[in-house]
Amino acid sequence: MRTLLCVVCVLLASGAVAQAPDAGTLAGDAGVPTGELTKPPALLRQVEAAYPPDAAAQQLEGTVVMFIDISETGAVTNVEVTQPAGHGFDEAAVEAVKQFQFEPAEIDHVPAPVRIQYAYQFVFRAPEPPPEAAPDGGVQEPRGPVNFSGRALERGTRKPLVGAEVVLTELDRSTVTDSEGRFSFRGVPVGTHPVIVVLGNYDRFKTQETIEAGQETQATYYVQRRIFSQYETVVRSERERKEVTRTTLTVAEVQRVPGTQGDTLKVVQNLPGVARPAFNGGALVIRGTSPQESGVFLDGLRIPILYHFGGLTSVYNSDLLEAVDYLPGNFSAYYGDITGGVINVRSREPRTDRLHATVGLSVIESNAVVEGPLTDTLSFAIGGRRSYIDLVLKAVPFDDDSLQVAPRYYDAQAKLVWKPNSRHTFTLQGLTSRDRLALLLDQPADNDPSINGGLDVTTGFNQLRLRHQFREGKLTLDTHGLIGNTLLDFQVGERGLRIASTDLYLRPTVEYAFNDRVTVAGGLDVVANLAKVTASIQQPPREGEPPSPLVTEDLIHIDGDFTQYYPSAWAEVRWRPLENLLVVPGVRTESYVFTDQQEVKHTVNPRVAVRYALTEALTLKGGAGVYHSPPVQDEPSPGFGNPDLGAKRSLQYSVGAEWQARPEWFVGSEVFYNDLDDLIVRSSARVERDGESVPENLKNGGVGRIYGFELLIRRALTDRLFGWIAYTLSRSERRDAPGARWRKFDNDQTHVLTAIASYKLPRGWEVGARFRFASGNPTTPVLGAKRDDTTDVFIPYYGRVNSQRLPSFNQLDLRVDKNLVFDTWNLDLYLDLTNAYNNQSVEGVAYNYNYSQREFFKGLPILPVLGLKGAF
Incomplete structure (x- = not known):
């Protein structure tokens, strides 16, 4: 008898999965750590286990499943049995595996420790007959x-x-x-x-x-x-983390989070520091800041829109993603022009083994992806999506024909990757996205006659991106170029706003590792937006300003060309003075140039992050830095705002700890404080511009403070189970003028709790649940109203801004998947049940025409979404 040994380990992941915040070090994205598993471990030397005598006597067989920790040198450092077989098999397998030698795994082309799952199989065989002797005295091999x-x-x-x-x-x-x-x-x-x-x-x-x-x-x-799973993950030890806080989500972990309909990007809203957006929409409210203060990037370059219709689904197909990086604050000098948080979406390269295709269908949309190799050095991927909500709604009878709705959206992605040799990678990528929502209103609104005739909103963008990566030895060069256009067309009756812009980006970066202790990186960012603006609309309300009837506001008319130009430069050093201490000082300079601006604005942003490994399992961390955000949207325009506005400033501080006793478990906590000043507020003053007196409209005069505590308990995906618990306790306040009272930000939520779990059952079943609780958003009470004789509408007068809260939010979402596996393809059937116990959330307050009566308006009721996804 002899042992039948399974000689190759089964990775708990063969894709890139960050096990904890800020996984990986700087690699191909020069400033954006990828943490990619570039080489799995390979077994070099195996030792055959002795077959337990008692098991052999009974002709028993067994399989011992275990975790194996492999060091960066390829040695086995720990063996842990997870599925014992008994009868002496466990002890025999462990003793043999401890003597294995592996070729080390590589993360970003550098040897790194990993944890794998290994199944050692014992198969009983009858004793072998004596081998036939060869003429030379050796053993005769089959001929x-x-x-x-x-x-x-x-x-x-x-x-x-x-x-x-x-x-x-x-x-x-x-x-x-x-x-x-x-x-x-x-x-x-x-x-x-x-x-x-x-x-x-x-x-x-x-x-x-x-x-x-x-x-x-x-x-x-x-x-x-x-x-069974289409995706695999690797649980790995971390080599280096340079951000204070970084959480990385992979497609493998989050494709089936309940309530997201398989959309990886929507899962970001379930992480610490992210408030629940109104109507479960797509706004990213990170650490109490407005969505405009956070940045959404694709492979290191900004994308103007992340979600269709404010949150239905993201504009980039999840099947083409590698991972999503979330940085809530104190991020490195690589990112700029934002005072909130960072979402960096990392697309993956097309598969090169053969042609692949994925098709998904649900009650609201369909999508497809095709990818594969064209030659030995050239590969492609094409993806697309189209909604049919408009087709569904046309088939639904409405009691009132005065309201007709026709929403629709589509997006598409195309990617070519050419690798002529091991040093050069060229990537050409094209993106397009378009949304349209039309409402027909036969009757004007009761408390605002100006809202009539209908609403028609169209948004979208197109981008063409070219990227070149060069790696040789200790040097990495990464150059991005982009040309695109963005459209916002908003029409309400006879009023409207149309912005059509041309967007240009150039981002070269360089990194050089002098040795294991010192690495330097830096680069340039050049961004230009050339916009054609046509507007005939009232001044939109700003943060903290409760709405008033638009009929009382004067129309602003604009028809002109505007340019916004943002050149920046950055540099940082990653210094490891001690083996367990990492210090990352950096600096970023930013400039802002606007049409009709009288003086160019400049900012300097020094930053530092420190990580200290107190033990192998416990790491302390901290950071401080200066962050600026330029005026956005209508703020620097002469008609709506002020082209001489300066940038808003945030001084960010954070301290925390991370505990990771086992590679698949992570616990992180952090206390943060953001000191804000130069916030943009309303101004009634007049200023001199081009020799004439004009309204100032806006000025830098507000201050703010945001502080809180975040906790994340996370279990990375293994064969069956993954999930996390995220909790945020925070307060975000601001003061609009010296001596004014502090008030809450519009997006302040004191408590936000999310618990997610997903478990794979036998026979292809998988179940998952998500529970969320959040404090209600602030709201400003209406104390009364008076009738305006000139417009014949009632004008409300309000109490203290954001002095009350809406009722808290709580919701349970469920998901059930059934995987049908065929020889050459697989099919996933799913039911995604949002708001399982039908607790409609309160999203705001609605008033009658004279503000004498009010009621809450609520979000969606229970929403079942059936879908299927096939892949080969």
Whole structure:
């Protein structure tokens, strides 16, 4: 008898998954750590376990599943049995695995420690007969041509099974599949022979093959994974983290979070520091700041819109993503022109093994992705999505024909990646997105006659991106270029606003690692927006200003061309004076140039982050920095705002700790404080511009403060379970003038709690739940109203701004998936149930025409979404 050893480990991930905030160090994105698993560990030396005598006497078999920690040198540092087999198999397997030697895994092309899952299989065989002696005294090997060969592939995905053992049990012969899943035998006797294929985490595959004289039998075996998933993850130890707080989500972890309909980007709203947006929309409210103060990036460059219709679904197909990085504050000098948080969406390269396709259908939209290689060095990916909400609503009868709704959206992505050699990578990417929402109002609103005739909103953008990455030795160069356009067309009756802009970006970066202790990085950012603006509309309300009837406001008419230009430069040093201490000082300079501006504005932003590993499991962290955000949207325009506005400033401080006793578990906590000044507020003064007196409209005169505590308890995806608990306690306040009372920001939420869990069951079932609780948003009470004789409407007068709160929010979302796995493709059927116990959230207050009566207006009731997703 002898042991049948599964010689290849099954990774808990073969994609890039950040196990904790700020995973990975700077790599190809020069300033944006990717944390990519560029090389999995490979088994160099195996030791065969002794078959336990008692088990052999009873002809027992077993499989021992274990976690193996592999160091950056390839040595086995720890073995932990997770699925014991008993009968002495566990002890024998552990003793053998401790003597294994691996070729180290690499994260971003650098050796790094990882944790893998390994299944050691014991298969009983009868004692072998004495081998036939060869003429030279050695052992006689089978002779003759190859007459039995084939491939072993994963059922449902067709991934090659590397290291699977193919056994001819009656002949006591076996072989191991290569990197393409191929195997072959020579001189197999004619006849029918039992065949088994075994590999850790896969069901044992059994069949029979008939060997005929003079012919080669070829077979393809589709082997079923015990817990099927399109995605795999790797639980890895971290080499270095340079941000104070960074959380990375991967497609593998979040494709099935309940309430998100499989949209990876929507899961960001469930992380610490992110408030719940109104109507569960797409606004990103990070640490109490307004959505305009945070930045959304795709591969390091800004994208103007992240979600369709403010939150239905994101504008970038989740199947083309690698991961999403979330930085709530104290981020490095790589990012600028924002005082809130950062969302960086990382797209992945197209697959190069073969042609792949994914098609998804639900009750609101359909989408598809096709990708694969064109040549040995060139690969492509194409994705698209189209909603059919407008088609569904047309089939629904309305009692009142005065309101007709026709919303629709679409987006598309195309990507080409060319790698002529190991040093150069060229990427060409095109994006497009378009939304339209039309409402027909036959009757004007009761308390505002100016709102009539209908509403028509169109938003969208197009982008063409070119990127070149160069890596050689210690030097990395990364250059991005972008040209695009953005459209906002908003029409309400005879009033409207249309902004059509041309967007230009250039971002070269460089990184050089002098040694293991010192790395320097820096770069330039050049952004230009050339806009054509046509407007005939009232002044929109600002943050903290309760709405009033628009009919009382004068129309502002604008028809002109405007330019906004933002050149910046940044540099930072990553210095490790001690093995367990990392210090990252950096600085960023920013300038702002606007049409009709009298003086160019400049800012300097020094920043520093410190991480200290107190023990192997416990890390202390802290950071401080200066952040500026330029005037945005209408703020620097002469008609609506003031082209001489300066940038808003935020002084950010944070301290915290991270505890990671096991690679799959992470606990992080942080206390933060943001001191804000030069906030933009309303002004009634007049100023001199081009020799004449004009309204100032806006000025830098407000101050603010944001402080709080964040907690994240997270379990990374393994075979069956993942999830997290996120809690934020915070307060965001501002003062609009010296001596004025402090008031709450519009987006202040004292408590935000999110709990998410997903578990994979046998037979392809998966269940998940998400529970959310959040304090209600601030609201300003109406104390009364008086009738305006000139317009015949009632004008409200308000109490103290944001002095009351709406009722708190709580909601449970559920999701059930059923995976159907076929030989060459797989199908996921799902039910995503939003607001499972039908608790409609309070989103605001509505008043009658004279403000004498009020009622809450509420969000959506229970919403079931059925869908399916097929892939091959």
